Amino acid sequence: MSLRSVLLALVGLLPAAGCGFQPGAAELAWGLSAKSREELAEAPQAQSELARLLEQNFGTPADPRFPPAPQGGLAELKPERRAALERDNQTRGLAADHYPTPLESAELYRVHCLHCHGAAGAGDGPTAASINPKPRDFRKGIFKWAAVKDKARPRREDLTTILENGVYGTAMHSFARLPVAEIEGLADHVRLLSVRGEVETLAVNHFKEEDELDEELFGEHIDTVWSRWQRAESKFIAWEGEIPSDSPAMRARGRELYLDARKGNCVQCHGDAGKGDGPAAWKINAKGKKELAYLDDWGFPIQPRDLTQGIYRGGARPIDIYRRIYAGINGGPMPGIGETKNSQGGPLVSSDDLWALVHYVRSIPEGAGP
Amino acid sequence: MRRVWALLFAAFAALVVASFVHAPERGWWLPEGKSSFAPSTDALIRTILWVMGAFFVLTLGLLVLFIWRQGDGSNAARSDKSSDHRLELIWTVVPAGVLVWLALTQMDEWKAMKFSTPGAGEPIAEVWASQFDWRMRHPGADGRLGSADDWESPYEVVVPAGEEVRLRLRSRDVIHSFFVPAFRLKQDIVPGRAISVWFTAEAGEYDLVCAELCGWGHYKMAGRVRVLPPEEYQAFVQRQNALQLSGAEVSGR
Ligand SMILES: [Cu+2]
Numbered sequence: 001m002s003l004r005s006v007l008l009a010l011v012g013l014l015p016a017a018g019c020g021f022q023p024g025a026a027e028l029a030w031g032l033s034a035k036s037r038e039e040l041a042e043a044p045q046a047q048s049e050l051a052r053l054l055e056q057n058f059g060t061p062a063d064p065r066f067p068p069a070p071q072g073g074l075a076e077l078k079p080e081r082r083a084a085l086e087r088d089n090q091t092r093g094l095a096a097d098h099y100p101t102p103l104e105s106a107e108l109y110r111v112h113c114l115h116c117h118g119a120a121g122a123g124d125g126p127t128a129a130s131i132n133p134k135p136r137d138f139r140k141g142i143f144k145w146a147a148v149k150d151k152a153r154p155r156r157e158d159l160t161t162i163l164e165n166g167v168y169g170t171a172m173h174s175f176a177r178l179p180v181a182e183i184e185g186l187a188d189h190v191r192l193l194s195v196r197g198e199v200e201t202l203a204v205n206h207f208k209e210e211d212e213l214d215e216e217l218f219g220e221h222i223d224t225v226w227s228r229w230q231r232a233e234s235k236f237i238a239w240e241g242e243i244p245s246d247s248p249a250m251r252a253r254g255r256e257l258y259l260d261a262r263k264g265n266c267v268q269c270h271g272d273a274g275k276g277d278g279p280a281a282w283k284i285n286a287k288g289k290k291e292l293a294y295l296d297d298w299g300f301p302i303q304p305r306d307l308t309q310g311i312y313r314g315g316a317r318p319i320d321i322y323r324r325i326y327a328g329i330n331g332g333p334m335p336g337i338g339e340t341k342n343s344q345g346g347p348l349v350s351s352d353d354l355w356a357l358v359h360y361v362r363s364i365p366e367g368a369g370p
Numbered sequence: 371m372r373r374v375w376a377l378l379f380a381a382f383a384a385l386v387v388a389s390f391v392h393a394p395e396r397g398w399w400l401p402e403g404k405s406s407f408a409p410s411t412d413a414l415i416r417t418i419l420w421v422m423g424a425f426f427v428l429t430l431g432l433l434v435l436f437i438w439r440q441g442d443g444s445n446a447a448r449s450d451k452s453s454d455h456r457l458e459l460i461w462t463v464v465p466a467g468v469l470v471w472l473a474l475t476q477m478d479e480w481k482a483m484k485f486s487t488p489g490a491g492e493p494i495a496e497v498w499a500s501q502f503d504w505r506m507r508h509p510g511a512d513g514r515l516g517s518a519d520d521w522e523s524p525y526e527v528v529v530p531a532g533e534e535v536r537l538r539l540r541s542r543d544v545i546h547s548f549f550v551p552a553f554r555l556k557q558d559i560v561p562g563r564a565i566s567v568w569f570t571a572e573a574g575e576y577d578l579v580c581a582e583l584c585g586w587g588h589y590k591m592a593g594r595v596r597v598l599p600p601e602e603y604q605a606f607v608q609r610q611n612a613l614q615l616s617g618a619e620v621s622g623r
Binding site: 127130157161164165166168169171173174176177238239240241242243245246316317318319322359362363366 | 500501502503504505516517518519521522524525526586587590591592594613614615616617619620
C-alpha cells in the first residue's frame with residue numbers, strides 16, 4: 001500500500017474510533033468512598049463488611065436498589081404531577097403510568113449526569129475538573145436550592161424543579177427536554193445516591209465511635225437517614241395568597257434592612273452595591289494575598305453572590321428569593337433570618353420586611369443589564 | 371486500474387444523487403417549514419440545490435468519462451492542444467452568471483429577514499444564550515423588559531401563532547447561534563450586542579438548537595419554541611404574570 005492510501009484509510013477510520021469518553025470499570029462502580037477507605041484504613045474487615053452491606057442494600061449500578069422505595073417514586077407523585085406525567089407519557093405514545101425502573105433510571109443518570117456528578121454521586125465525574133462551581137456531591141444529603149428550611153433534605157419536587165430549571169449561571173443546565181417520567185426517575189436516582197452516601201458516612205462514624213457494624217445496625221442507619229428525607233415536606237416554606245407588592249417604599253425599607261447590622265446585615269457579605277465584595281467575604285491570608293473568607297460544606301471557597309447580575313441559581317421568582325432569605329442557603333455561610341428571634345423573643349424581622357428585602361434585592365440589577 | 375477509479379467516481383456521484391433523492395422520505399431533510407419564511411427559503415434552497423446538482427453531475431460525469439477513455443494508459447487519445455479560449459470563456463462566464471443571478475434572486479428573502487423586522491418597542495421575549503443553556507426573559511405585567519416583574523423561563527420560549535413575533539437575542543459569554551430549523555431561521559448571537567429576529571409561525575412545538583460551536587457542551591444546547599394560538603398565548607402569559615407574583619409552585623408541564 002502506498003503512503004497516500006494509508007493516510008486516506010486513517011482519515012476514514014477517525015470517526016469510527018470516536019473521541020468519546022470511555023469510562024473504565026472503576027469510574028462506573030460505586031464501591032466505598034475515598035474518605036471511608038481512609039477512615040477505615042486500620043480496619044480492613046470493617047471495610048469489606050461495609051462494602052458488602054452497601055451492596056446488599058443498595059445493589060450496584062447494574063442492579064440498583066433503594067430499600068425505602070424499591071419500585072421507584074411513582075407512588076409518591078402529587079396529583080398534579082401525576083397528571084402531568086400521564087399527559088406527557090400519552091403524547092409520547094406510552095402507557096399513561098409508564099415510569100422508568102430503577103435500572104433504567106440508573107442508566108439515564110449514566111448517560112446524562114455521570115460525566116459531571118460521578119457514578120456514586122461524589123461530584124467527581126471527568127467533566128468536574130474543568131467547571132466551577134463544582135458539580136454537587138450528593139453524598140452529604142445537602143442541597144442548596146430546595147424550598148425548605150432548617151437545612152432539611154429536599155422534597156421530591158425540589159429535585160425535579162432543579163432538573164427542569166437547571167441551576168442558572170452554573171454548568172448544571174436545564175434537562176427540561178427529557179420526558180417527565182425520566183425526570184422523576186432521575187430524581188429517584190439522585191435520592192438513592194444521596195441516601196446511600198449518607199448511610200455510608202453514618203456507618204463509618206458509628207463504627208469509629210462504637211466499633212460496631214452489622215446488618216441490624218445498618219438497617220437502623222438507613223432508617224435514620226430516610227427519616228431525615230421524610231421530614232422534608234414538613235419543612236416546606238409555603239406562601240399562600242398575595243405577595244406584598246413591589247413599591248419604592250418597599251425597596252427603601254429593604255435597603256435599610258440590607259444595611260442594618262442587627263437585622264439583615266446582608267451588606268457584610270454582599271457589599272454596599274451588592275457586588276459580593278462585603279468586608280466579611282474576603283480576607284488577607286498569611287502570604288498577604290486577598291482570598292475568599294468562606295468555604296462551603298464541601299470545602300470549596302465560596303463568594304457571596306454578585307447581586308448586580310440578576311442571575312439567581314435557585315430561581316428568579318420573588319418567592320425563590322424569599323426562601324433564600326428566609327432559610328439561608330444550605331451548604332454555605334449565608335444565614336436565614338426568617339425565624340431568627342430578637343432579644344425580646346419576638347421575630348427579628350416581620351414577613352413584610354422579608355418581602356421588602358426581596359423587592360430590594362431584585363431591584364439591584366434593574367436597568368443595569370450585563 | 372484507471373477504469374476502477376472511473377467506476378469509483380461514478381459510484382460516488384450516484385450515491386450522492388441517490389441520498390438526495392431519498393432524503394425527504396428518510397427524514398434527512400429539514401423538518402417541514404412552519405414559518406412565513408419557509409416557502410420562499412425552501413424554494414431558494416431547492417433552486418440552489420438543482421443548479422449545484424446539475425453542475426456536480428456534469429463535472430463528475432466528464433471526469434469519469436475522461437478517466438475511462440484513458441483506461442488503457444496509452445497516450446493515443448491525447449491531444450496536443452494546450453488551451454482553448456472559447457471553452458475557458460464558457461466555463462467562466464456561465465458559472466459567474468449563475469452566481470450573480472442567485473445573488474440577485476435571494477435579495478428579497480434577505481431583505482425580509484434582516485431589514486424588515488417589524489415594530490419598535492419591547493420584543494415578546496429576550497432570549498439569553500449561555501454555555502450551555504437557553505433562558506428566556508419575558509417583560510411581565512408592565513410590558514417592559516429589565517424591570518422587577520420580568521419572568522424567566524428556562525429552555526422554552528412561548529410565542530403567539532400567526533402574528534409577527536420579535537425576539538431579542540443576547541449572550542452571556544461566547545458566540546452562540548439561534549437556529550429553529552422548522553422556521554428556516556438562523557442568527558448568530560454575539561456577546562455585547564442585542565440582535566433581533568422575527569418570524570410568523572404556525573402553532574406547534576419546535577426545536578431550538580445552538581448552531582455555533584460554543585464549547586464542549588454545544589451538542590446539548592437545545593431549547594424549544596412553543597407557538598400557541600393567540601387566545602391560548604394570552605391566557606398563558608396572564609397565568610405566568612400572576613404566578614410570578616405568587617408563592618404557588620410552577621412546572622411548565
Ligand atoms: Cu451555544
